[in-house]
Amino acid sequence: MKYTIAVLPGDGVGPEVMAEGIKVLQAVSKKFGHEFQLHRGVVGGAAIDAHKVALPQDVVPMCKGCHAVLFGAVGGPKWDDPTAPVRPEQAILGLRKGLNLYANLRPVQVYPMLEDATTLKPEVIHGVDMIVVRELTGGIYFGRPQRRWRSARGRQAVDTLRYSEKEIERVLRTGFELARMRSKKLTSVDKANILDSSRLWRQIATELGGEYPEVRLEHVLVDTAAMRLVRDPASFDVIVTENMFGDILTDEAAVLGGSMGMMASASLGGSTSAFASKRRVRRMGFYEPIHGTAPDIAGKNLANPIGMIRSVALMFQYSLALPREAKAIEDAVFQVLQQGYRTGDIGSRGQRVVGTREMGDQIAGALAGTSTVASAPRRR
Numbered sequence: 001m002k003y004t005i006a007v008l009p010g011d012g013v014g015p016e017v018m019a020e021g022i023k024v025l026q027a028v029s030k031k032f033g034h035e036f037q038l039h040r041g042v043v044g045g046a047a048i049d050a051h052k053v054a055l056p057q058d059v060v061p062m063c064k065g066c067h068a069v070l071f072g073a074v075g076g077p078k079w080d081d082p083t084a085p086v087r088p089e090q091a092i093l094g095l096r097k098g099l100n101l102y103a104n105l106r107p108v109q110v111y112p113m114l115e116d117a118t119t120l121k122p123e124v125i126h127g128v129d130m131i132v133v134r135e136l137t138g139g140i141y142f143g144r145p146q147r148r149w150r151s152a153r154g155r156q157a158v159d160t161l162r163y164s165e166k167e168i169e170r171v172l173r174t175g176f177e178l179a180r181m182r183s184k185k186l187t188s189v190d191k192a193n194i195l196d197s198s199r200l201w202r203q204i205a206t207e208l209g210g211e212y213p214e215v216r217l218e219h220v221l222v223d224t225a226a227m228r229l230v231r232d233p234a235s236f237d238v239i240v241t242e243n244m245f246g247d248i249l250t251d252e253a254a255v256l257g258g259s260m261g262m263m264a265s266a267s268l269g270g271s272t273s274a275f276a277s278k279r280r281v282r283r284m285g286f287y288e289p290i291h292g293t294a295p296d297i298a299g300k301n302l303a304n305p306i307g308m309i310r311s312v313a314l315m316f317q318y319s320l321a322l323p324r325e326a327k328a329i330e331d332a333v334f335q336v337l338q339q340g341y342r343t344g345d346i347g348s349r350g351q352r353v354v355g356t357r358e359m360g361d362q363i364a365g366a367l368a369g370t371s372t373v374a375s376a377p378r379r380r
Contacts, residue, residue, distance in 0.1 A: 012293025014072020
């Protein structure tokens with residue numbers, strides 16, 4: 001089968017980890033007989049330098065013509081002027097809007113061999129296996145008015161938090177469908193004691209809960225959720241929340257896995273019924289590690305590529321509807337970690353600490369010999 005993939009490396013360590021993701025993609029191609037045609041684009045700071053815009057006008061149409069999008073990271077000190085009218089982050093916001101990707105899925109799984117790689121006690125994080133669903137195209141990041149001005153009272157700014165019923169319902173339904181396939185527990189996170197938008201969110205969640213009687217729904221305030229993530233993270237299975245809360249909570253949850261470099265994400269559009277279908281349903285998706293550009297280590301062969309590689313696995317799962325290939329990648333990651341290979345962010349004395357390229361080589365090599373790969377624990 002032939003698939004077309006948009007490749008947007010971006011800035012900082014983005015191109016480095018993307019190279020390792022493509023290396024694993026090529027290993028899948030060789031092992032399973034698929035053909036991948038890659039369409040490359042320039043976004044973020046690199047696009048600002050080359051084209052004076054963060055998202056060139058040809059990039060979204062190119063992505064729409066592909067089965068899926070692989071994305072590295074955008075931003076860096078070079079483009080950090082808060083007064084600049086064009087910022088690298090406009091690329092990712094524009095892509096989410098342009099591709100109508102409303103649900104961001106971030107799996108949080110603690111590998112047993114990495115329980116000592118976090119600052120939390122092993123007994124706290126043992127067995128953690130959750131997925132956070134973040135709404136992507138509404139809320140305060142996109143609300144209007146959004147502006148800064150100067151008045152007689154000094155400088156002022158406004159951002160608007162707005163949600164429609166449709167935006168809330170579709171992401172909540174995604175959460176319910178995922179929960180129904182896992183442990184049948186859904187945690188809806190809001191700030192209903194303060195915000196009207198959150199009170200609407202909670203009302204719609206409660207109404208939808210009646211359509212999913214087999215799913216146990218709990219409502220949790222965002223500050224309580226933040227506390228539980230570090231005190232009792234294993235109590236969560238599927239979390240669903242709005243855009244800004246999800247942005248913050250998922251970065252906090254990255255601590256559980258030992259490093260942000262381990263964390264993958266999938267941003268999905270299409271119908272929520274795709275989750276409910278027993279058939280393999282392909283849907284447009286945008287796949288990226290959550291670690292950002294890490295400019296302090298860019299170009300030094302130090303970045304952890306596992307978040308990017310696991311994002312490739314998510315692409316096989318959700319956009320290409322090839323779960324066998326997705327599992328082969330996850331199993332290869334598990335085997336390499338089990339053998340003691342680590343990048344610097346998760347390594348310690350006595351372990352095999354390797355660079356970005358070397359870690360990619362090890363995982364691609366393990367994938368090529370999957371008959372001997374130890375199988376990763378099955379997720380809930």
